[in-house]
Amino acid sequence: MSPKPIPPPEGFKPALKQGRAWCPVCGEETRFRYDGRLDCARCSQCGISERDFYVRQYNRLWADGDLDRFTRSVRSAKTAKIKKGG
Numbered sequence: 001m002s003p004k005p006i007p008p009p010e011g012f013k014p015a016l017k018q019g020r021a022w023c024p025v026c027g028e029e030t031r032f033r034y035d036g037r038l039d040c041a042r043c044s045q046c047g048i049s050e051r052d053f054y055v056r057q058y059n060r061l062w063a064d065g066d067l068d069r070f071t072r073s074v075r076s077a078k079t080a081k082i083k084k085g086g
């Protein structure tokens with residue numbers, strides 16, 4: 001089973017600094033969580049890795065430095081207070 005990736009709306013800009021990115025599986029901008037075992041960030045809802053081709057494409061994480069920066073943002077966002085409700 002390989003679901004078709006869902007692209008973000010035109011002009012979408014992910015809030016990478018807040019540890020959020022477009023998830024091609026969930027079809028929305030989701031919070032990413034740091035996975036210490038694999039040393040990468042994963043969608044908090046479906047678990048897809050930031051290194052997935054479509055995650056990188058839709059969030060423009062092509063340069064290694066970009067991916068690295070995003071991983072660090074996710075790591076630091078982990079301890080930040082999560083806004084609930086809404």
Ligand SMILES: [Zn+2]
Nearest residue numbers: 023026043046
């Ligand atoms: Zn997801």
